[in-house]
Structures are given as C-alpha cells and as structure tokens.
Amino acid sequence: MEPIINNIDLPERLYLKFAKLVYDSAGIALGNAKRELVRSRLMKRLRALQVTTYEEYYEILAHHDGDGSELVMMLDAISTNKTDFFRENQHFQFLSETALPAIMTRNRTTRRIRVWSAGCSSGEEPYTLAMVLREHLDRSVNWDIKILATDISTKVLQFAHEGIYEEEKVKPVPVQYRTAYFDKGKNARGQVVYRAKPELRNLITFRRLNLMNATFPFSGAFDVIFCRNVMIYFDKGTQETLVNKYYKHLASGGYLFIGHSESLNSLKTPFQFVKPTIYVRNS
Numbered sequence: 461m462e463p464i465i466n467n468i469d470l471p472e473r474l475y476l477k478f479a480k481l482v483y484d485s486a487g488i489a490l491g492n493a494k495r496e497l498v499r500s501r502l503m504k505r506l507r508a509l510q511v512t513t514y515e516e517y518y519e520i521l522a523h524h525d526g527d528g529s530e531l532v533m534m535l536d537a538i539s540t541n542k543t544d545f546f547r548e549n550q551h552f553q554f555l556s557e558t559a560l561p562a563i564m565t566r567n568r569t570t571r572r573i574r575v576w577s578a579g580c581s582s583g584e585e586p587y588t589l590a591m592v593l594r595e596h597l598d599r600s601v602n603w604d605i606k607i608l609a610t611d612i613s614t615k616v617l618q619f620a621h622e623g624i625y626e627e628e629k630v631k632p633v634p635v636q637y638r639t640a641y642f643d644k645g646k647n648a649r650g651q652v653v654y655r656a657k658p659e660l661r662n663l664i665t666f667r668r669l670n671l672m673n674a675t676f677p678f679s680g681a682f683d684v685i686f687c688r689n690v691m692i693y694f695d696k697g698t699q700e701t702l703v704n705k706y707y708k709h710l711a712s713g714g715y716l717f718i719g720h721s722e723s724l725n726s727l728k729t730p731f732q733f734v735k736p737t738i739y740v741r742n743s
C-alpha cells in the first residue's frame with residue numbers, strides 16, 4: 461500500500477533549514493511568513509520521491525544529491541512563475557517608441573540587437589519582446605536580432621521552449637499579432653492552443669542560468685535587459701550585486717527594465733533613472 465503523505469507538518473527549525481538552502485542556492489529570501497507556502501510546494505517532491513517526512517527530504521537534498529538534480533527540482537517547486545504576455549505594457553511602449561529608435565541609430569553599422577530576458581519564466585516575456593522587435597524594427601534593414609531568455613527553473617524553460625499557450629493565456633496579445641505570430645491548433649485534450657511560429661521562436665534562445673552565479677558567460681554586451689518581478693524575491697545586498705552585474709553586461713546607452721514593484725532607489729549603482737522601473741547605462 462502507498463504511504464499516505466498529505467498533511468505532514470513542516471516544523472519551524474526544518475523550515476529555516478530549507479529557507480537557508482533556497483537562499484544559498486538561488487538568492488530567494490523566503491522570510492518567516494512563507495512556511496505554509498513552502499510546505500505545500502515541497503509536498504509535490506515528497507510525493508514524487510515517496511518520502512514521508514520533510515526531515516527525510518532535507519537529508520536527500522543535503523547528503524544524497526550528488527549531481528544536484530533534486531536541488532533543481534526543489535527550486536522548480538519553490539519558485540513563483542507568474543507572468544503574462546504584454547505584462548506591464550508601458551515597458552513595451554517605451555521600448556518601441558524610445559529605446560528601439562535610439563538603439564537602431566547606434567547600431568546602424570552592426571545591425572545587431574541583443575536582448576536578455578532574465579527570469580523569463582514560461583516565456584511570455586521573451587515572446588512579447590520578439591513580437592515588439594519584429595514589429596518595430598525598420599524592415600528595410602536586415603536586423604540580426606537575438607533574445608536570450610534565462611531562468612533557474614528547468615520546468616518553465618521546457619514549457620517556454622515549446623511555446624504552446626492556452627487560449628486564455630494569449631488574450632493579452634493583440635489580435636493582429638496573434639494572427640501574425642501564432643499558429644492556432646488543438647492539444648491532446650481537444651483544447652484550443654496557440655503555438656509561437658518558428659519566425660518568433662527562432663529569435664529566442666532559452667537557457668538555464670542562476671542569477672546568483674558570480675559571473676555570467678556572455679562575451680558581447682546587451683542593448684536591453686528585462687529583469688522584471690525577479691529581484692522582488694531577493695534581499696537588498698543580492699539585488700545590488702545583481703544590478704551591478706547587469707550594468708557590466710549592458711552596452712553604453714543600453715536599458716534595464718525592472719518590475720512594477722521594484723526600484724533601484726536604495727541601491728548603489730551607476731544606472732541613470734529614466735522613469736519609474738526604467739534605467740539606462742550612460743557611460
């Protein structure tokens with residue numbers, strides 16, 4: 461008979477050990493109020509591994525996870541992945557009306573545009589970026605566009621790479637974009653789904669990347685970095701270190717976009733404020 465594993469308690473001292481592991485490996489500061497959330501999110505892993513206590517699960521993570529694969533699964537279960545197409549649309553308006561014209565002028569000889577969606581979740585943000593770039597770049601020039609989309613969660617990256625979204629999900633996509641950039645079909649359950657067309661998918665490279673890594677493996681500079689609704693989970697020191705790494709990886713005149721409830725106000729960074737949640741590297 462299968463063990464019954466449902467409402468198992470997560471004692472506070474053990475919660476704090478999980479919280480430290482999450483903080484040390486992903487920078488996510490869970491604080492004291494997330495015990496129930498963590499308990500229910502980790503329950504999936506206990507069920508999957510047929511483990512009956514959180515103590516036992518912690519032991520697996522701490523001492524029997526040689527290749528780190530269970531840590532990846534644990535972070536998949538813990539991370540919050542809420543996202544939408546055209547989320548915080550004023551960013552895409554600023555991008556098309558102000559940032560892209562400036563970048564097109566600056567990069568007119570290289571004809572290259574490099575964009576990074578850092579913490580891309582299930583792909584709605586990089587696909588939105590791809591549509592906006594396709595629509596607003598001067599079509600008479602053969603632009604070399606590359607969008608790098610990264611996340612720590614392998615689960616969302618797999619989903620994003622497939623680029624298949626339910627009807628409800630694509631509602632924020634304007635109808636003319638939906639027609640131009642998505643193929644309509646049905647999934648195995650007979651539900652209407654939309655799949656991003658190859659011309660969109662081919663612009664994006666999805667990669668697993670932990671933003672806590674001391675350095676990032678990129679040689680060239682980005683013209684635009686979107687890191688929205690990610691730093692909200694980090695403490696101030698972690699945010700400051702990350703933002704300064706972004707600065708190093710932006711071209712002069714490149715833009716950083718952050719989430720609606722985030723700000724660089726209290727951080728020591730050389731970024732110039734453009735308007736709330738939009739910053740530029742001027743040097």
Ligand SMILES: C[S@@+](CC[C@H](N)C(=O)[O-])C[C@H]1O[C@@H](n2cnc3c(N)ncnc32)[C@H](O)[C@@H]1O
Binds near residue numbers: 544579
């Ligand atoms: C709420 S989603 C934001 C998605 C999108 N940027 C948006 O604003 O709609 C936050 C994402 O950050 C990712 N994340 C959290 N910590 C991370 C880390 N240390 N490295 C990379 N990605 C991380 C999560 O897996 C999650 O997919």
